[in-house]
Amino acid sequence: MRVVLKDLVKRFANSDRAAVNNINLLIEEGELAVLLGPSGCGKTTTLRMIAGLEQPDSGRIAIAERDITNLAPKDRGVAMVFQNFSMYPTMNVYDNIAFPLHAVKMKRGEIDRTVREMARLVNIDHLLGRSVRQVSGGEAQRVALARAMVRRPQVFLMDEPLSNLDAKLRVQLRTEIKRLHQDTGATFIFVTHDQEEAMTLGDKIIVMNNGDIQQAGTPHEVFFAPRNAFVANFVGTPSMNMLTGAVSQDESGGIRLQLPGFDLSLPERFSRGLENMTGNRVIWGIRPEAIKLAAEPGENCAPGEVELVEALGSRDLIFVRVAEQLFGVIVDALESVAVGDNCHLHFAAAQMHLFDAESERSLLNNLPSAVPPSQWGGG
Amino acid sequence: MRVPRSERILAYVILIVMAILVLVPVLAGSVTAFKPQIIWVSSPPTWIFEPTLENFEFVFFTRKGWLFLRNSLIISIGSVVIALILGVPAAYAFARFRFRSSKALMQWLISLRMIPPIVVGLPFYAMFLYLERGLGVGLRDTFPGLIITYQTFLLPLVIWMMRGYFAELPAAMEESAMVEGYTRLGALWRVVLPVVWPGIVATAILNFIFAWNEFFLALILAGNRTSTLPMSAGTYIVRTRVEWGNLFSVNLIIMVPVIVLTIILRRQLVKGLTFGILE
Numbered sequence: 244m245r246v247v248l249k250d251l252v253k254r255f256a257n258s259d260r261a262a263v264n265n266i267n268l269l270i271e272e273g274e275l276a277v278l279l280g281p282s283g284c285g286k287t288t289t290l291r292m293i294a295g296l297e298q299p300d301s302g303r304i305a306i307a308e309r310d311i312t313n314l315a316p317k318d319r320g321v322a323m324v325f326q327n328f329s330m331y332p333t334m335n336v337y338d339n340i341a342f343p344l345h346a347v348k349m350k351r352g353e354i355d356r357t358v359r360e361m362a363r364l365v366n367i368d369h370l371l372g373r374s375v376r377q378v379s380g381g382e383a384q385r386v387a388l389a390r391a392m393v394r395r396p397q398v399f400l401m402d403e404p405l406s407n408l409d410a411k412l413r414v415q416l417r418t419e420i421k422r423l424h425q426d427t428g429a430t431f432i433f434v435t436h437d438q439e440e441a442m443t444l445g446d447k448i449i450v451m452n453n454g455d456i457q458q459a460g461t462p463h464e465v466f467f468a469p470r471n472a473f474v475a476n477f478v479g480t481p482s483m484n485m486l487t488g489a490v491s492q493d494e495s496g497g498i499r500l501q502l503p504g505f506d507l508s509l510p511e512r513f514s515r516g517l518e519n520m521t522g523n524r525v526i527w528g529i530r531p532e533a534i535k536l537a538a539e540p541g542e543n544c545a546p547g548e549v550e551l552v553e554a555l556g557s558r559d560l561i562f563v564r565v566a567e568q569l570f571g572v573i574v575d576a577l578e579s580v581a582v583g584d585n586c587h588l589h590f591a592a593a594q595m596h597l598f599d600a601e602s603e604r605s606l607l608n609n610l611p612s613a614v615p616p617s618q619w620g621g622g
Numbered sequence: 623m624r625v626p627r628s629e630r631i632l633a634y635v636i637l638i639v640m641a642i643l644v645l646v647p648v649l650a651g652s653v654t655a656f657k658p659q660i661i662w663v664s665s666p667p668t669w670i671f672e673p674t675l676e677n678f679e680f681v682f683f684t685r686k687g688w689l690f691l692r693n694s695l696i697i698s699i700g701s702v703v704i705a706l707i708l709g710v711p712a713a714y715a716f717a718r719f720r721f722r723s724s725k726a727l728m729q730w731l732i733s734l735r736m737i738p739p740i741v742v743g744l745p746f747y748a749m750f751l752y753l754e755r756g757l758g759v760g761l762r763d764t765f766p767g768l769i770i771t772y773q774t775f776l777l778p779l780v781i782w783m784m785r786g787y788f789a790e791l792p793a794a795m796e797e798s799a800m801v802e803g804y805t806r807l808g809a810l811w812r813v814v815l816p817v818v819w820p821g822i823v824a825t826a827i828l829n830f831i832f833a834w835n836e837f838f839l840a841l842i843l844a845g846n847r848t849s850t851l852p853m854s855a856g857t858y859i860v861r862t863r864v865e866w867g868n869l870f871s872v873n874l875i876i877m878v879p880v881i882v883l884t885i886i887l888r889r890q891l892v893k894g895l896t897f898g899i900l901e
Contacts, residue, residue: 256720296797316800323801328794333816342812346803390802400801 244307244320244397244430246270246293251302253288262288264454265302270447272307275424275431277445279438281477285454286434287402293432294323294400306398317346319398322391326403329387330375336362337371340389347394361389364426365419381412388423399424401433405440417444438478442466450474467594472603475528475596481560481571485528487600490520500527500597504566505545510592516606517597524600531560531571533594536578537587549584563588648877655870662866677871681854687872690854696765697840697850698833701772702826708773709780710822714810716781717788718796728785731778742774743842750843763845771839776829783828787821788814824890827883834880851876 246269253263263285270276278286291297293304295316304312311319322343330339340358349357362368365385370378378386384404391399401420405413421444424431435441441448442462449459450473458470469475475483488502490509498509498517507527509517517525537544547565554576561580563570570588574580597606625633654662656673681687715721716728750767753759761767791814799809815822837852844850851872858869 294797294801296800315805316797317803317805319801321801323798325792325794325798328792328798331795331799331813331817333813342799343802346808387798390798394803 245272245305246276246398246430246432247303247305248289248293249303249305251289251292251304252300253285253292253297254300261454263292263299266451266454266456268449268456268459270430270432272430273428274446275421275433275444276447276449277441278432278434278449278451279441279445279478280436280451280457282436284451286436286449286451289451290323290400290402290432290434293319293398294321295319320396321398321400322394322396323400323402324384324387324391324404326406329380329383330378332375335372335374336367336378336386339375339386340371340393343390343394357393358389361393364392364423365389381408381416384408384416385419388420392423392427395427397429399427399429399431401431403434403436406435406437413440420444439480442478448478450477452477468605468607469596470605472526472528472598475598475605479530481531481573483528483530483596484534484568484570485526486568487524488527490517490523490525492521500525502527503568507543507590507595508592509597510595513595513597513606520606525606526598526600526603528596528598529590529594531573533591534570534572535589535591536572536574536580537589540587541589543590543592544587545590546585546587549580549582549586552580552582651866651870652874652877654866655874657867659867677867678875681858681868681872681875685854685857685868687851687854687875690849690851691875693765693844693848694834694851697768697772697848698830700765700769701776701833702829704769705773705776705780705829706822706826709777710784710815711810712777713781713784714788714814717785718793728782731781734778735775737774739775739836739838740842742771743839746771746774746839747842762843763847765848768840768843768848771843772833772836775836776833779829779832780825783825784818784821787818787825791817820890824887827887831880831883834876 248266248268251263251266251268252261254261266285266289268289278289280286288297292299293306295311295314299312302312303310306319306321330336331342334342337358340361341354344354344357358371359368362371365388367382367385367389370382370386375383384407387404404420405416408416417440420431420433433441433444435444445462447459448462448465450457450465452473458465458474460468465474465478469478472485476485486502488500488506491499491501491506493499493508498514500507500509540546545565547563547570549561550564550569551562553560553562555573557576559574559576559578559580561572561574563572563586565588572588580586598604599606650667653669655677656675657668657671658674658676661668661671682691716724747762750761753761761770795813795817796806796809799813800806804812835852836850837856840848840850840853841856844853855869855872855876858865858872
């Protein structure tokens with residue numbers, strides 16, 4: 244089912260800033276959309292408004308072209324998995340999964356069949372008789388998943404369901420959620436502050452900050468074409484190197500960027516965005532993966548010294564000082580870089596990002612818009 | 623945490639002294655309850671005697687103690703039931719919703735417990751008198767009248783204790799049930815109450831003890847028809863003498879349920895009593 248949020252606003256009494264500040268969003272039927280952002284960015288509030296657990300101050304919410312803004316949570320046809328709650332403590336696993344079915348007065352035999360089927364889907368059929376004290380955190384979250392699926396909702400809402408699990412379980416359950424999404428074909432809206440989780444799960448990632456949507460797009464779009472400095476900085480680990488510099492022009496008319504300690508020639512694709520910006524300050528960004536170590540100086544290179552080496556496994560994250568700035572650089576672990584080595588950093592022109600220093604908006608030409616305004620209708 | 627030996631010894635000394643101070647009169651009195659009238663006040667006190675139940679028989683049958691026991695049970699249980707019916711939902715609301723002056727209301731509720739009973743009792747007496755004369759609604763010396771009055775000290779306690787139990791539960795518990803097809807009341811009934819059930823029992827018992835021990839409000843507002851056990855104990859202290867054996871046998875009848883309930887519930891009681899402090 245398609246989910247549409249239109250001009251949604253939510254303020255809380257104890258804060259003068261809107262928790263959710265007039266957001267518009269379209270989530271297509273069957274999509275797995277991830278609301279991503281730091282804590283307090285409004286992602287959970289947005290999800291809770293879709294669930295009906297918070298009432299928006301203004302704006303509309305529609306699921307499958309039906310306006311549900313004023314419906315009770317139980318009448319919205321959604322299911323939800325919470326971060327800090329997974330099982331009703333007075334019921335065993337079986338009764339937990341059956342619980343939503345009692346609300347619709349389903350027949351006993353049918354309940355039994357459905358409960359067993361759902362338990363099998365999330366691999367907890369051997370736990371059905373257990374009490375809440377006898378299941379682990381990961382198993383409890385599977386119970387919550389089964390309970391969410393049992394009424395076969397068209398929209399699944401997940402509020403950081405994996406945050407309280409240890410790293411290995413998190414990855415494992417993440418895969419299962421992805422599989423459930425494929426098997427059920429339902430619309431999933433998943434909230435997380437973990438950008439790796441967002442990347443691996445999402446068909447669409449909606450990056451939020453301060454109650455606003457910063458960017459909505461595919462994982463590739465938000466990673467490779469961030470619309471502003473916030474998205475560029477928030478998405479990707481290790482995070483993007485960012486420096487403030489000034490735009491200048493060389494004798495042949497090419498655009499250059501003066502950065503502390505070195506300068507660069509900017510590729511053609513920035514020319515339109517930088518028109519009449521000579522002398523202006525901009526934020527230049529480049530990901531650690533887009534920097535190569537070079538033996539000799541050359542165009543778009545800067546000399547530096549290795550200050551720190553962090554092993555990531557097959558690759559190392561090294562920190563190289565260039566003038567005042569430390570650059571994070573990803574190198575192959577076999578390259579055997581050592582602290583104190585002198586090297587030249589080569590910045591790949593194709594993977595440079597530029598943002599206006601004031602508005603922090605990307606200066607790239609023709610950025611794809613993830614949600615064309617024309618589609619905001621409906622509801 | 624390791625407590626130094628010297629401090630531990632000091633603590634025990636203080637506790638033993640306090641226990642002696644509290645328990646000796648209770649024990650001496652309780653022994654007197656089983657003494658025949660002739661040695662109630664013998665000097666020096668008689669410690670070895672053939673115990674008798676004649677004092678109990680006297681207060682229970684001759685002086686209608688069974689009636690006072692019945693009245694005390696009706697009033698205490700009735701008050702607790704009403705306090706729970708009103709207080710549990712109120713506590714839930716205080717735990718889950720932020721509304722205008724909800725904090726101030728909570729403070730006001732706890733301040734009600736600091737008011738001496740006479741400040742409550744006399745206005746209630748006046749109101750009951752007014753209702754009786756003006757509207758013909760008789761509440762003086764009735765069970766409903768006393769049960770209503772007892773809410774002034776039971777309801778705040780129920781709300782404070784139960785709010786603590788509710789606040790400990792994640793809100794997501796009801797929210798999950800609400801998304802899964804239940805109304806908030808349905809979620810409260812099917813999911814939350816089963817979890818806080820032990821808390822409700824603890825609250826009920828503590829409140830029962832308070833209502834059961836209550837003396838002053840009953841003295842002002844009860845009469846012949848609704849006299850409670852503590853009031854009946856007072857009748858054994860007359861101007862010229864004290865009927866010690868009878869008085870202590872009534873006291874024992876009052877004390878035994880309290881002691882039994884306290885022993886059963888001592889862990890929850892400490893928790894319930896410290897809620898306000900930890901807040």
